[in-house]
Amino acid sequence: MKKRLTIISALFLTFLFLNFYTLPYYVMKPGMAESLDGIIEVEGGYDEQGELMLTTVRMGEANIISYLMTKINKYYVLEPKEVIRMKNETDEEYQVRQLYYMEDSQENALQVAFKKAGKDINIKMNGIYVLSVRDDMPSSNVLRPGDRIIAIDEHTFDSSLEFTNYIQSKKVGDEIHVTFLRNNKKMTKKIAVDMIPEINKPGIGITLVEDKDVKTKPKVHFNSEKIGGPSAGLMFTLEIYNQLTEEDITKGYKIAGTGTISPDGTVGPIGGIEQKIVAADREGVELFFAPNEQGKKGSNYKMAKKTAKELKSNMKIIPIDSFDDALKYLSSLEKE
Incomplete structure (x- = not known):
């Protein structure tokens, strides 16, 4: 009995070790494809016959x-x-x-x-949110996430x-006066402009997103916590547009995709494209929009197409550089 308890305890400790001892890596794997x-x-938005879906890792x-x-x-x-981490x-x-990033x-x-x-939309710019600060830049002594x-x-x-x-119009060594809010307290500090090695342009070494209030009529509710x-x-943009307009752009198809969206409608690349193709294929997606990156080598589109081929998927991969590209493709489809 004692020997049996020793074996069980050893197995339990081994299980704990295998599950809870973390390594200096992240594992990225296929997530889900979910209807938007x-x-x-x-x-008061319009219904759709098909589906527009986001994909995750x-x-x-x-x-x-x-x-x-x-x-x-x-x-x-x-x-x-x-x-993964800064x-x-x-x-x-x-x-x-x-x-x-999601809010943006x-x-x-x-x-x-x-x-x-x-449709009616009102945008009020409140400033720039600092997401991270490089510790090798002068701003690290002033700004915080x-x-x-x-x-x-x-x-x-x-x-x-x-x-x-504006900042890139400055010369390296120029000082700028940065006014910012921290815990609702307003401050103004001087920061010297330095060279950002990766882009070879002047900067202050921060990662940022816009802080803005967007008010629409009709209102839009997101459930993406x-x-x-x-x-x-x-895909957010396509779903909102489809609910705003009477014509159903899905035409009965099951459509997924990925890509960032800029205020001018430009679609940008993302990480984990192979895993998202796997997730979409599992859900029986028929059409998948992938960032084309202006056709560059190793683009999201090319990686997505390669993965779909490896999976022997019937899903069609469509290269997209802009929101208008996606609408143009959908308008050319016959109803299913």
């Missing part, structure tokens, strides 16, 4: 078991923590950053969809692009 009509509701810290799974499952991928970023800061993608989707549908920059040299900006262009990141932007 349960996530987005436009008040599942991400978690690697333990020994999930590490071994990456050796036998092609679509379970190991990523070093420094690739330097010195805590779990809480990472989650906050993902939620800010929703606001951009509203802008693009309402403008295309010719969560600060809201409301002016530079007493200039306010209508978009993050205007903000970035469990989803983070910016990659659902394109």
Whole structure:
């Protein structure tokens, strides 16, 4: 009996070790493909015969078991923590950053969809949210994640692009006066402009999203608390537009996709495209929109097409560079 208890205890401890001993990696694996009509509701919006779906990946810290799974499952991928997390970023800061990205993608989707549908929308720019600060830049001694920059040299900006262009117009070594809010307290500090090595342009070394209030008529409600990141932007835009307009752009098809959305309707690349193709194929998706990245080598579209071929999927992969590209393709479809 004692020997049996020893064996059981050893097995239990081994199980705990395999499950709870974490490695300096994340494991990325296929997530889900979920219909957007349960996530987005436009008040008084039109119904659709088909489905528009977002796709996700599942991400978690690697333990020994999930590490071994990456050796036998092609679509379970190991990523070093420094690739997923910013330097010195805590779990809480990472989650906050993902939620800010999600909020930003929703606001951009509203802008693009309402403008295309010719509906009322009011946008008030409040400033720039600081998501992270590089510790090798002068701004690291001044700014913190969560600060809201409301002016530079007493200039306010209508978009993050205007903000970035203003700073990049400066020379390395120039000092700018940054006005920002932290815990509702207003401060103005000087920061020296430095060179950002990766882009070879002047900057202050922050990751940012726009802080804006977007009011629409009709109102739009999002139920996306469990989803983070910016990659659902394109599909959010298509779903909002479809509920705003009488003609059903789905034409009865099951349609999924991925890609960020900019206020001008540009669709940008995302991570985990292979895993999202797996998720979409499992759900029987017929059409999948993938960021084309202007046809560059190794684009999301090319990786998506390769993965669909490997899966022997009947799903059609469509290259997209803009929201208008997606609408043009859908308008050419025959009703199913």
